[in-house]
Amino acid sequence: MDSPQAAPPGPPDAHPDAPGTPDDRRPAVPQPRVDDEPYLRVDDLRVRFDTADGVVRAVDGVSFTVRRGRTLGIVGESGSGKSVTSLAVLGLHDPRRSTVTGRITVGGRQLVGLPEDRIRRLRGRDVAMIFQDPLSALHPYYTVGRQIAEAYRVHHPRAGRRAARTRAVDMLDRVGIPQPARRYDQYPHEFSGGMRQRAMIAMALVNDPALIIADEPTTALDVTVQAQILDLLADLQAEFHTAIVLITHDLGVVAQVTDDVLVMYAGRVVEQGSATQVLRRAQHPYTWGLLSSVPSLHGDPDADLVPIPGNPPSLIHLPPGCAFHPRCRYAGDRSRAEVPRLVPTGADGHLVACHLPPDERTRLAAGALSERRLP
Numbered sequence: 001m002d003s004p005q006a007a008p009p010g011p012p013d014a015h016p017d018a019p020g021t022p023d024d025r026r027p028a029v030p031q032p033r034v035d036d037e038p039y040l041r042v043d044d045l046r047v048r049f050d051t052a053d054g055v056v057r058a059v060d061g062v063s064f065t066v067r068r069g070r071t072l073g074i075v076g077e078s079g080s081g082k083s084v085t086s087l088a089v090l091g092l093h094d095p096r097r098s099t100v101t102g103r104i105t106v107g108g109r110q111l112v113g114l115p116e117d118r119i120r121r122l123r124g125r126d127v128a129m130i131f132q133d134p135l136s137a138l139h140p141y142y143t144v145g146r147q148i149a150e151a152y153r154v155h156h157p158r159a160g161r162r163a164a165r166t167r168a169v170d171m172l173d174r175v176g177i178p179q180p181a182r183r184y185d186q187y188p189h190e191f192s193g194g195m196r197q198r199a200m201i202a203m204a205l206v207n208d209p210a211l212i213i214a215d216e217p218t219t220a221l222d223v224t225v226q227a228q229i230l231d232l233l234a235d236l237q238a239e240f241h242t243a244i245v246l247i248t249h250d251l252g253v254v255a256q257v258t259d260d261v262l263v264m265y266a267g268r269v270v271e272q273g274s275a276t277q278v279l280r281r282a283q284h285p286y287t288w289g290l291l292s293s294v295p296s297l298h299g300d301p302d303a304d305l306v307p308i309p310g311n312p313p314s315l316i317h318l319p320p321g322c323a324f325h326p327r328c329r330y331a332g333d334r335s336r337a338e339v340p341r342l343v344p345t346g347a348d349g350h351l352v353a354c355h356l357p358p359d360e361r362t363r364l365a366a367g368a369l370s371e372r373r374l375p
């Protein structure tokens with residue numbers, strides 16, 4: 001692991017012109033209705049994998065909630081446990097190779113420990129997933145329309161072929177695919193990357209799920225298509241009143257479409273709050289590092305990017321105390337000995353797991369202008 005002193009991430013300032021926060025959402029996007037109660041509730045989720053090298057603690061005590069009409073962004077470097085968290089919500093971990101504990105409640109139903117056939121009934125109908133790579137979800141041998149129609153019939157067994165086709169054409173139309181009736185009979189390879197992503201969104205929405213989990217849904221797309229897909233998701237959220245969990249590396253995407261943000265490091269949540277709190281008033285040194293390592297959306301395009309030094313730790317041999325301490329310029333003795341708990345910062349709903357005293361954290365977060373490296 002690199003020396004913690006090498007090019008450390010500095011704290012960003014809380015400049016009022018910090019770009020890309022939810023206040024900057026395009027006004028054209030209709031505002032969704034938001035429920036009072038969470039639809040998805042995850043409490044103390046832990047996922048471990050037994051491997052030949054040892055036990056991988058991929059997710060270690062993660063808790064969050066999402067209401068219908070809201071979008072939660074989950075961010076963190078590669079290997080921080082974002083996908084493992086979302087796969088647990090879908091009940092997709094193989095019980096022979098993994099141990100999942102905690103509580104996952106979807107629409108009031110507790111999922112952890114349910115038999116596979118009951119989880120399968122929820123999947124696709126109440127909870128749907130959009131993956132980064134549509135080709136992994138779309139079978140190359142079947143037409144796009146047929147696959148969407150079949151996804152509909154799995155949860156509507158009484159629907160006839162004609163009704164399923166009508167529904168699939170309607171969904172293709174709603175996700176903005178031109179000439180949907182003709183496109184219905186085409187194969188995935190006849191679609192462009194952006195259209196395939198739209199088709200996968202159509203498939204995810206065909207059963208009108210209450211919750212969508214989108215794992216890096218736009219990472220493979222160019223910037224223009226990415227913006228279109230994000231707009232589409234926002235429109236569909238307003239129309240279908242969906243709760244969305246959006247997993248992404250891209251803080252620009254987080255700024256554009258999420259309401260709340262969860263920052264994960266080495267399988268744990270290190271900071272959590274509204275998008276405005278996390279992007280404008282970040283309190284955790286790791287979040288400062290993430291913010292400093294991405295290009296500005298609106299600011300100085302020539303500003304230096306500052307990568308976080310070192311690498312994420314092995315999840316088999318986590319560093320003691322705060323798992324971020326080998327990379328953190330502010331680490332003290334307590335950081336090396338004691339795992340920091342996620343505690344309120346004082347701002348409503350804003351939580352942080354760091355031993356720095358609150359006033360010092362706030363002072364550092366406000367940051368010297370000379371260290372300003374916001375996205």
Ligand SMILES: Nc1ncnc2c1ncn2[C@@H]1O[C@H](COP(=O)(O)OP(=O)(O)OP(=O)(O)O)[C@@H](O)[C@H]1O
Nearest residue numbers: 049051056058077078079080081082083084085315
């Ligand atoms: N089936 C498995 N067996 C063993 N280890 C696993 C398994 N699935 C995931 N892991 C490990 O769990 C950790 C978290 O993986 P995860 O896929 O959630 O990362 P991620 O945050 O989604 O990263 P990325 O941004 O690269 O997609 C990684 O170290 C990964 O190697």
Ligand code: SF4
Nearest residue numbers: 322325328335354355
């Ligand atoms: S607990 Fe210590 S090592 Fe961890 S982020 Fe805070 S200051 Fe850095």
Ligand SMILES: [Mg+2]
Nearest residue numbers: 082083084215
């Ligand atoms: Mg992932």
